[in-house]
Amino acid sequence: DQQVKQNSPxxxxxxxxxxxxxxxxxxxxxxxxxxxxxxxxxxxxxLISISSIKDKNExxxxxxxxxxxxxxxxxxxxxxxxxxxxxxxCAASPVRSEKLxxxxxxxxxxxx
Amino acid sequence: xxxxxxTPKHLITAxxxxxxxxxxxxSGDLSVYWYQQSLDQGLQFLIQYYxxxxxxxxxxxxxxxxxxxxxxxxxxxxxxxELGDSALYFCASSVGALNTEAFFGQGxxxxxx
Numbered sequence: 531d532q533q534v535k536q537n538s539p540x541x542x543x544x545x546x547x548x549x550x551x552x553x554x555x556x557x558x559x560x561x562x563x564x565x566x567x568x569x570x571x572x573x574x575x576x577l578i579s580i581s582s583i584k585d586k587n588e589x590x591x592x593x594x595x596x597x598x599x600x601x602x603x604x605x606x607x608x609x610x611x612x613x614x615x616x617x618x619x620c621a622a623s624p625v626r627s628e629k630l631x632x633x634x635x636x637x638x639x640x641x642x
Numbered sequence: 643x644x645x646x647x648x649t650p651k652h653l654i655t656a657x658x659x660x661x662x663x664x665x666x667x668x669s670g671d672l673s674v675y676w677y678q679q680s681l682d683q684g685l686q687f688l689i690q691y692y693x694x695x696x697x698x699x700x701x702x703x704x705x706x707x708x709x710x711x712x713x714x715x716x717x718x719x720x721x722x723x724e725l726g727d728s729a730l731y732f733c734a735s736s737v738g739a740l741n742t743e744a745f746f747g748q749g750x751x752x753x754x755x
Contacts, residue, residue, distance in 0.1 A: 532684075534684070536684075562742065564742070564743070566746075571748065572748055573644060573646070573648075573732055573734070573746030573747050573748050573749055574685070574732070574746045575644070575746070576743045576744070576745070579742065579743065619684065619685065621685075623742075629687050629690075629698055629700055630685075630687060630744075631687070632677075632684035632685040632686075632687075633684050634682065634683060634684040635684060
């Protein structure tokens with residue numbers, strides 16, 4: 531039973547364009563959402579988060595959008611850079627609890 | 643460098659054996675979390691310790707156990723290993739008890755043969 535789904539295993543975009551990574555969740559108790567980035571041979575690195583009281587959070591080139599009614603969030607990277615090539619994990623937790631539930635990840639490739 | 647150190651980086655062992663994975667959290671972090679990432683799977687939360695005490699439990703098998711020591715480093719013990727236990731095991735740490743913006747180590751790749 532996958533509570534956090536990233537339906538696209540991979541995404542390829544051109545440098546300078548927008549990358550949009552999507553994530554759907556099923557548990558309505560989820561209240562806090564995070565994106566992690568993972569390079570090969572490294573652990574995941576926290577990227578950006580959003581709580582359910584917001585519908586958008588922005589940090590530089592990275593923006594996360596949350597649509598609670600659709601149980602959907604997305605990560606926008608603008609402009610995309612080759613260094614952004616990595617696996618991106620969406621994660622969620624109920625009310626900042628201890629248990630983060632991760633999606634399976636989307637591998638982003640940004641082509642020069 | 644996240645500041646979280648995991649050893650060893652790689653481990654190859656036979657079925658039925660027991661192994662211990664070690665994690666040193668970032669300086670000042672009181673929480674340690676263990677996650678398992680199997681092939682083509684997301685990270686599965688196993689267990690959390692906060693300041694020496696077990697705080698939360700996830701999908702951790704009975705053959706697995708963990709502890710956090712007074713110096714806050716943690717060990718994950720995996721016993722009676724099966725082929726299906728082959729995975730990447732990540733440790734993460736955070737300052738508080740809640741798993742927000744946790745910092746991950748590089749992981750230990752366990753291969754059971």
